[in-house]
Amino acid sequence: MNEGLRTASAAALADMATRGTLKAPPTLEAPQGPRSRIGGADVLVACSNDYLGLAADPRVIAATVDGVQRYGAGTASVRFICGTFTPHLELERDVANLVGTEASLTFVSCWDANAAAISTLADENTVVLSDALNHASIIDAVRVSRAGRKVVYPHVDLVALDEALSGLGQWGRRIVVTDGVFSMEGDVAPLPDLVELCRRHDAVLLVDDSHGVGVMGPDGRGTPSDQGVMGEIDVLTGTLGKALGGAAGGYVAAPAAVVELLSQVARPSLFSNALPVPTACGAREAVRILRTEPQRVARLHHLASRLRDGLRAAGLDPLPGATAIVPIIVGDTARAGLLSRKLRDEHGVIVTGFGYPVVPEGTARLRLQANAAMTDDDVTALIDAIVAVAA
Ligand SMILES: Cc1ncc(COP(=O)(O)O)c(C=O)c1O
Numbered sequence: 436m437n438e439g440l441r442t443a444s445a446a447a448l449a450d451m452a453t454r455g456t457l458k459a460p461p462t463l464e465a466p467q468g469p470r471s472r473i474g475g476a477d478v479l480v481a482c483s484n485d486y487l488g489l490a491a492d493p494r495v496i497a498a499t500v501d502g503v504q505r506y507g508a509g510t511a512s513v514r515f516i517c518g519t520f521t522p523h524l525e526l527e528r529d530v531a532n533l534v535g536t537e538a539s540l541t542f543v544s545c546w547d548a549n550a551a552a553i554s555t556l557a558d559e560n561t562v563v564l565s566d567a568l569n570h571a572s573i574i575d576a577v578r579v580s581r582a583g584r585k586v587v588y589p590h591v592d593l594v595a596l597d598e599a600l601s602g603l604g605q606w607g608r609r610i611v612v613t614d615g616v617f618s619m620e621g622d623v624a625p626l627p628d629l630v631e632l633c634r635r636h637d638a639v640l641l642v643d644d645s646h647g648v649g650v651m652g653p654d655g656r657g658t659p660s661d662q663g664v665m666g667e668i669d670v671l672t673g674t675l676g677k678a679l680g681g682a683a684g685g686y687v688a689a690p691a692a693v694v695e696l697l698s699q700v701a702r703p704s705l706f707s708n709a710l711p712v713p714t715a716c717g718a719r720e721a722v723r724i725l726r727t728e729p730q731r732v733a734r735l736h737h738l739a740s741r742l743r744d745g746l747r748a749a750g751l752d753p754l755p756g757a758t759a760i761v762p763i764i765v766g767d768t769a770r771a772g773l774l775s776r777k778l779r780d781e782h783g784v785i786v787t788g789f790g791y792p793v794v795p796e797g798t799a800r801l802r803l804q805a806n807a808a809m810t811d812d813d814v815t816a817l818i819d820a821i822v823a824v825a826a
Pocket residue numbers: 543544545546547570572614618643644645646673674675676683684685
């Protein structure tokens with residue numbers, strides 16, 4: 436045992452505890468949903484990504500159970516060595532139909548999907564331009580890619596991006612990467628402008644729509660659908676671990692040739708197991724429910740608007756937006772942690788506080804998220820609890 440490692444780790448944890456930044460994830464004792472159980476108490480969960488309330492939907496559970504009974508636990512291998520189950524192919528077809536691309540390929544996570552897409556499409560002759568507030572999975576995917584140049588442009592700053600693209604000179608490929616919905620702000624990328632900019636500069640546009648799929652657009656088909664540019668994004672990535680069933684998994688959705696190239700050469704596909712087949716079955720059922728019950732999306736937005744309006748009426752200042760993410764900036768990291776603890780201990784409400792380094796210093800926040808399975812009374816209780824602790 437390396438004692439230095441143990442001592443340094445303990446010291447790092449003690450330092451986090453002193454600064455009030457130590458995280459203490461709650462242990463769930465009942466399925467995820469707007470109502471769950473933690474520490475033997477019933478709680479209202481207002482910070483999960485279970486936007487459509489499908490994580491505990493009996494049909495998603497039944498499809499997952501049926502999947503494990505029919506096919507077992509998984510491929511016990513990577514796909515190219517030992518094969519793919521039919522549900523993987525069916526899910527990939529359904530995801531592509533949902534988001535409006537020719538094809539899609541699944542991975543065990545969207546973290547892997549971003550790594551696969553960016554490192555496959557970027558070589559030494561590629562410039563990648565990435566929004567400053569992109570998700571950590573994009574940041575790391577760009578870092579580990581072999582891209583010859585890596586540019587971070589200011590958040591949704593189209594003028595800066597235009598300038599950066601104009602000044603590039605001769606590069607083999609330019610790739611602009613952005614979240615569709617930004618997870619910490621709850622704002623959206625201006626996709627029609629980005630499409631135009633990318634066309635003008637012969638750049639590839641890659642959009643991670645993890646918080647947009649199932650949420651944005653009248654039928655939940657994602658941020659491109661919401662903004663009228665469905666079918667015009669070169670490469671879409673997204674997760675199956677939020678609105679689309681909440682278990683795990685990610686996808687790259689793109690033209691068939693791009694998807695086939697990824698399945699041939701992307702390292703997270705070649706060297707890592709397939710999405711567990713029961714999870715693929717559950718996610719496929721979640722996509723089916725979304726396609727047949729678009730009223731869930733309308734309900735989600737109704738609740739998110741009620742939440743924003745109710746907080747404003749009570750004198751609070753949630754960030755503006757039209758997504759299901761409603762952040763309230765509270766300042767320093769320790770205060771976000773304190774408010775989060777008070778919400779749980781005094782009101783039975785689970786809302787995580789996000790602080791540095793997840794968000795910039797001084798902009799720690801409570802991130803509230805609506806869930807289509809919440810009742811109107813849940814939203815009222817949530818507003819009352821936030822107002823009580825913020826007073
Ligand atoms: C924008 C974005 N991309 C990717 C991911 C990673 O998704 P997964 O949990 O499927 O790896 C997340 C998850 O938080 C996300 O918010």
